[in-house]
Amino acid sequence: MKMSPRPKVGLELTEILGAAAEIANQFGMQEVTLANLAKKLGIRPPSLYNHFDGLAGLRKKMAIYGLDQLYEALSQSAIGVSGDEAVLSISKAYVDFTRKYPGVYEATLMAPDMEDEDVQHAGSRIVHLSVRVLQAYRLEGDTVTHAVRGLRSILHGFSSLEQRGGFKMALDLDESLEIIIKAFIQGMREN
Amino acid sequence: MKMSPRPKVGLELTEILGAAAEIANQFGMQEVTLANLAKKLGIRPPSLYNHFDGLAGLRKKMAIYGLDQLYEALSQSAIGVSGDEAVLSISKAYVDFTRKYPGVYEATLMAPDMEDEDVQHAGSRIVHLSVRVLQAYRLEGDTVTHAVRGLRSILHGFSSLEQRGGFKMALDLDESLEIIIKAFIQGMREN
DNA sequence: TGCTAAAACTAATTGTATTAGTTAAAATAA
DNA sequence: TTATTTTAACTAATACAATTAGTTTTAGCA
Numbered sequence: 001m002k003m004s005p006r007p008k009v010g011l012e013l014t015e016i017l018g019a020a021a022e023i024a025n026q027f028g029m030q031e032v033t034l035a036n037l038a039k040k041l042g043i044r045p046p047s048l049y050n051h052f053d054g055l056a057g058l059r060k061k062m063a064i065y066g067l068d069q070l071y072e073a074l075s076q077s078a079i080g081v082s083g084d085e086a087v088l089s090i091s092k093a094y095v096d097f098t099r100k101y102p103g104v105y106e107a108t109l110m111a112p113d114m115e116d117e118d119v120q121h122a123g124s125r126i127v128h129l130s131v132r133v134l135q136a137y138r139l140e141g142d143t144v145t146h147a148v149r150g151l152r153s154i155l156h157g158f159s160s161l162e163q164r165g166g167f168k169m170a171l172d173l174d175e176s177l178e179i180i181i182k183a184f185i186q187g188m189r190e191n
Numbered sequence: 192m193k194m195s196p197r198p199k200v201g202l203e204l205t206e207i208l209g210a211a212a213e214i215a216n217q218f219g220m221q222e223v224t225l226a227n228l229a230k231k232l233g234i235r236p237p238s239l240y241n242h243f244d245g246l247a248g249l250r251k252k253m254a255i256y257g258l259d260q261l262y263e264a265l266s267q268s269a270i271g272v273s274g275d276e277a278v279l280s281i282s283k284a285y286v287d288f289t290r291k292y293p294g295v296y297e298a299t300l301m302a303p304d305m306e307d308e309d310v311q312h313a314g315s316r317i318v319h320l321s322v323r324v325l326q327a328y329r330l331e332g333d334t335v336t337h338a339v340r341g342l343r344s345i346l347h348g349f350s351s352l353e354q355r356g357g358f359k360m361a362l363d364l365d366e367s368l369e370i371i372i373k374a375f376i377q378g379m380r381e382n
Numbered sequence: 383t384g385c386t387a388a389a390a391c392t393a394a395t396t397g398t399a400t401t402a403g404t405t406a407a408a409a410t411a412a
Numbered sequence: 413t414t415a416t417t418t419t420a421a422c423t424a425a426t427a428c429a430a431t432t433a434g435t436t437t438t439a440g441c442a
Contacts, residue, residue: 035429043390045430050389055430114356123357143370145362149349150371152357154341157348165305166314166343171336179334180341183378184371191374225399234421236399241420246399 016041016051017065020058024103029110032058032103056112060119063111066104067122073097075129084185086133091155091181092174098159105159127152137189147188154180207232207242208256211249215294220301223249223294247303251310254302257295258313264288265320275376277324282346282372283365289350296350318343328380338379345371 019040023032034045034055052058077093078086098105111119130148139147158177161167167176210231214223225236225246243249268284269277289296302310321339330338349368352358358367 033429034431044392046392046432047390049431109355120359124359142362145360146367146370149352149358149367150345150374153348153352153371154344155348156352157344157346158340160351161340161344161347164300167340168311168315169336169340171333173340176337176340179337179379179382180344180375183341183382184375185378186381187374187376187378188370190377191370224397226397235423237401237423238421240400 013051021104024107025101029106060111062107063119064122066108070097071125083136087185094155095159102163204242212295215298216292220297251302253298254310255313257299261288262316274327278376285346286350293354
């Protein structure tokens with residue numbers, strides 16, 4: 001019996017998620033396979049099952065990891081600002097994030113079950129942040145909820161379309177975002 | 192040697208795309224595999240290669256098919272209306288479409304190459320329709336382009352988030368959409 | 383020192399897309 | 413009508429992904 005040297009890699013979950021995020025950002029989520037991830041980490045695919053429950057488990061963990069990072073970026077951008085300035089600030093931070101970490105953002109949308117409690121919780125922090133920022137406008141009744149839905153729709157739709165190359169006109173995208181957001185919040189305030 | 196009867200199925204591409212759309216609408220695009228599609232059609236997976244170039248080719252054809260259907264629904268909804276009424280009408284038609292045919296809408300976003308000429312062309316018809324509807328507001332300069340980008344962002348973002356169960360508050364979604372769209376177009380007009 | 387648990391491993395199974403080569407049916411040409 | 417060509421099915425085989433079962437090494441701890 002030969003003593004094949006099996007160096008105990010001793011992987012931490014965060015290193016695994018970091019490696020998975022790198023693959024996702026560089027090549028897209030469809031390239032985040034157990035085979036590719038294992039290769040990058042220098043281990044065999046079945047070994048990954050010691051850290052999470054298969055591909056579905058990995059995607060869930062990546063979604064939560066991504067939502068946490070996105071929340072972090074957004075909340076940082078909202079420090080010390082309020083009103084229009086705050087809404088514009090988190091809007092730009094949101095789009096910046098999807099540009100810098102497209103794969104992580106993609107992972108955010110690829111949880112096997114969006115109804116899952118942990119995923120919901122990670123996402124709800126972002127919703128609550130939006131609520132807090134929009135409450136500055138003192139909208140009445142359910143209007144805050146409608147406004148949050150609108151803001152999220154704009155940010156997600158804009159980012160998604162931009163990532164897919166959906167905007168073909170040669171016209172500055174940051175300018176578009178600013179104009180769109182300003183129009184929306186002004187329109188919400190007036191009704 | 193027995194003459195095994197091999198009934199010439201004589202599939203038309205539209206029947207194949209229809210079957211694929213049914214799978215997509217019922218079970219999601221991840222279930223649109225060559226194996227599942229072939230089973231539904233009563234043929235063997237390799238036979239599908241006579242009709243399109245593998246899974247990537249199928250996805251491209253489904254994307255174009257979906258964009259054409261979406262355009263059809265939107266343009267019908269815009270007949271005989273103008274201004275706010277027209278924008279609201281196509282917005283509702285857009286969201287209705289994604290609710291009735293979620294898999295087809297998903298296919299719209301899953302083309303292997305969004306830059307592909309045929310896919311771009313199918314998508315551009317929808318953009319042109321939006322331009323025509325928004326031109327009623329006589330926005331100046333590049334503002335029409337910004338407005339089209341905003342409208343598309345809202346509609347795509349809203350639909351996408353709704354489909355993924357992203358809106359958890361118990362508050363009517365159609366009402367949200369109407370308020371969001373009205374706020375956006377009013378805000379765009381005033382600047 | 384010896385036990386236990388964590389985290390790696392190999393081997394084998396299943397399901398997927400894909401390619402190569404074959405054949406029957408239908409359409410077309412002689 | 414008969415012969416040829418094209419279309420669209422087929423079988424067989426390959427490559428690669430996820431997964432499961434069972435095994436082994438390493439590290440920490442009693």
